[in-house]
Amino acid sequence: MTALWQRQPVGIVGLGLMGGSLGLDLQARGATVRAFVHREEAAERARQRALAGEVSTDPAVLRDCGLVVLALPLDRLLAPDPGLLAALPPAAVVTDVGSVKAPVLAVWEPLLGGRFVAGHPMAGTAQAGVEAGLRGLFQGRPWVATPGDATDAEALAAVRGLAEAVGAHWLTCLAADHDRAVALISHLPVLVSAALLQTADRAGAALPQLVRALASSGFADTSRVGGGNPELGALMARSNREAVLGALAAYRQEIDALEARVEARDWDGLQTELAACARMRPEFL
Amino acid sequence: MTALWQRQPVGIVGLGLMGGSLGLDLQARGATVRAFVHREEAAERARQRALAGEVSTDPAVLRDCGLVVLALPLDRLLAPDPGLLAALPPAAVVTDVGSVKAPVLAVWEPLLGGRFVAGHPMAGTAQAGVEAGLRGLFQGRPWVATPGDATDAEALAAVRGLAEAVGAHWLTCLAADHDRAVALISHLPVLVSAALLQTADRAGAALPQLVRALASSGFADTSRVGGGNPELGALMARSNREAVLGALAAYRQEIDALEARVEARDWDGLQTELAACARMRPEFL
Numbered sequence: 151m152t153a154l155w156q157r158q159p160v161g162i163v164g165l166g167l168m169g170g171s172l173g174l175d176l177q178a179r180g181a182t183v184r185a186f187v188h189r190e191e192a193a194e195r196a197r198q199r200a201l202a203g204e205v206s207t208d209p210a211v212l213r214d215c216g217l218v219v220l221a222l223p224l225d226r227l228l229a230p231d232p233g234l235l236a237a238l239p240p241a242a243v244v245t246d247v248g249s250v251k252a253p254v255l256a257v258w259e260p261l262l263g264g265r266f267v268a269g270h271p272m273a274g275t276a277q278a279g280v281e282a283g284l285r286g287l288f289q290g291r292p293w294v295a296t297p298g299d300a301t302d303a304e305a306l307a308a309v310r311g312l313a314e315a316v317g318a319h320w321l322t323c324l325a326a327d328h329d330r331a332v333a334l335i336s337h338l339p340v341l342v343s344a345a346l347l348q349t350a351d352r353a354g355a356a357l358p359q360l361v362r363a364l365a366s367s368g369f370a371d372t373s374r375v376g377g378g379n380p381e382l383g384a385l386m387a388r389s390n391r392e393a394v395l396g397a398l399a400a401y402r403q404e405i406d407a408l409e410a411r412v413e414a415r416d417w418d419g420l421q422t423e424l425a426a427c428a429r430m431r432p433e434f435l
Numbered sequence: 436m437t438a439l440w441q442r443q444p445v446g447i448v449g450l451g452l453m454g455g456s457l458g459l460d461l462q463a464r465g466a467t468v469r470a471f472v473h474r475e476e477a478a479e480r481a482r483q484r485a486l487a488g489e490v491s492t493d494p495a496v497l498r499d500c501g502l503v504v505l506a507l508p509l510d511r512l513l514a515p516d517p518g519l520l521a522a523l524p525p526a527a528v529v530t531d532v533g534s535v536k537a538p539v540l541a542v543w544e545p546l547l548g549g550r551f552v553a554g555h556p557m558a559g560t561a562q563a564g565v566e567a568g569l570r571g572l573f574q575g576r577p578w579v580a581t582p583g584d585a586t587d588a589e590a591l592a593a594v595r596g597l598a599e600a601v602g603a604h605w606l607t608c609l610a611a612d613h614d615r616a617v618a619l620i621s622h623l624p625v626l627v628s629a630a631l632l633q634t635a636d637r638a639g640a641a642l643p644q645l646v647r648a649l650a651s652s653g654f655a656d657t658s659r660v661g662g663g664n665p666e667l668g669a670l671m672a673r674s675n676r677e678a679v680l681g682a683l684a685a686y687r688q689e690i691d692a693l694e695a696r697v698e699a700r701d702w703d704g705l706q707t708e709l710a711a712c713a714r715m716r717p718e719f720l
Binding site for chain 1 (some may be wrong): 472576619620624635638639645652657662664665669682686720
């Protein structure tokens with residue numbers, strides 16, 4: 151049996167990094183892709199880049215789609231445009247790509263019931279916007295779905311088919327577990343890394359040239375995500391506030407424990423902790 | 436006038452990453468290089484790799500050297516071997532490559548007076564040992580010297596000539612300033628990053644597979660130095676304890692301030708802080 155994305159057109163709402171990449175990959179696999187974007191300028195550029203077979207600023211472009219992917223920024227996903235809602239085909243399976251899941255389910259499940267599937271492809275680059283989409287973005291990356299109590303099994307299978315068609319590794323979990331996990335491995339690193347930059351800047355204010363001259367690849371790596379997109383960082387903390395606060399509280403315990411070892415000159419204990427980190431890190435790669 | 440490293444043989448003590456790389460680069464520039472290493476097995480491999488023109492486990496190999504580079508691990512540098520001390524030529528300029536400077540000056544300046552120059556080439560890879568040395572390691576990297584009150588100007592100039600011969604960018608500062616700066620940009624990142632790994636492991640213990648499956652390139656980068664060499668991490672904290680404690684205290688203030696913004700739902704304030712981080716980070720690269 152063919153998959154839903156093969157039988158009916160796929161709609162994509164938003165053609166940034168996620169939506170554009172999905173459009174390119176799905177078309178390469180033979181899908182018919184129709185996209186709704188907000189601004190005519192983006193629509194024009196998306197047509198030039200052939201991110202979808204049809205690109206429109208009118209949501210009616212979605213009318214024959216069997217599967218619609220909401221590839222919107224999180225803030226717009228959480229406050230959906232009434233024009234978009236009205237244009238979603240009444241029988242279509244609808245999914246999203248947002249980086250937190252409980253708030254998305256809370257908004258969309260009451261609107262669409264079991265045919266809404268909350269999803270999060272864990273793929274990205276530093277780029278955004280209509281120029282960002284690229285082939286193969288999802289290849290080998292996790293695509294997490296967080297079905298709710300009401301989610302239809304068929305709708306879930308339709309989204310799985312789409313994710314696997316673009317080479318992603320499918321997994322499912324509870325929305326709350328997803329949000330706790332991404333707080334630890336995605337949102338916490340942003341804050342940890344930003345605080346490092348602020349410390350080097352402020353505590354290093356007496357020797358500003360020296361700290362900048364001596365910063366090497368270790369500092370560059372540890373500070374990378376803290377120097378990333380500020381809107382996205384603030385939005386993640388906002389959308390996942392409780393899990394982020396939980397992660398920060400847990401993090402502070404670990405920093406305190408390391409500091410206590412330095413304070414107490416417990417060098418063997420410190421080395422034991424660092425050795426555990428060195429053994430553990432490959433599990434996360 | 437030719438530089439000291441061109442007029443007389445250069446001695447290197449230890450042929451790990453730093454010593455081996457220096458031996459390769461100096462010989463490529465025409466220097467005569469003689470090396471003293473601890474173990475015959477390492478000496479044999481160093482000869483095969485031609486890290487120096489002469490390699491011996493007898494420190495007498497250093498006898499005609501005008502300039503000796505102590506490329507030893509920090510613990511051995513801070514507790515020098517009496518046999519090595521006795522073999523250092525009485526008129527030679529002696530320098531080191533240790534990653535903290537005040538403790539090194541405190542040990543070596545009383546022993547050698549003005550002809551000891553405390554130095555720190557800020558270059559590295561993840562490798563160590565006799566296989567690690569490579570050409571061009573110092574090219575374009577900072578080489579910091581931290582002269583004390585007693586340091587001879589001629590000795591300082593001799594080490595500068597050596598550093599610039601291998602393409603390093605020479606700078607000088609007070610030992611205490613160097614140690615504070617590296618605490619912020621090199622030692623603090625190790626602890627910040629290690630605490631992140633511990634948090635993901637321990638706070639993520641309820642969902643161990645999920646946190647590991649979802650960790651992406653951001654987590655990989657932020658956790659890299661925390662998963663590095665544990666002996667080196669503990670030794671850095673031990674040798675630079677006060678500056679590391681100062682950096683940790685400053686860091687905790689920054690983490691607390693970010694947490695307070697999340698707690699208070701001050702999303703504009705959080706975004707402003709993250710935007711400052713994004714603007715600031717390129718200054719450190």
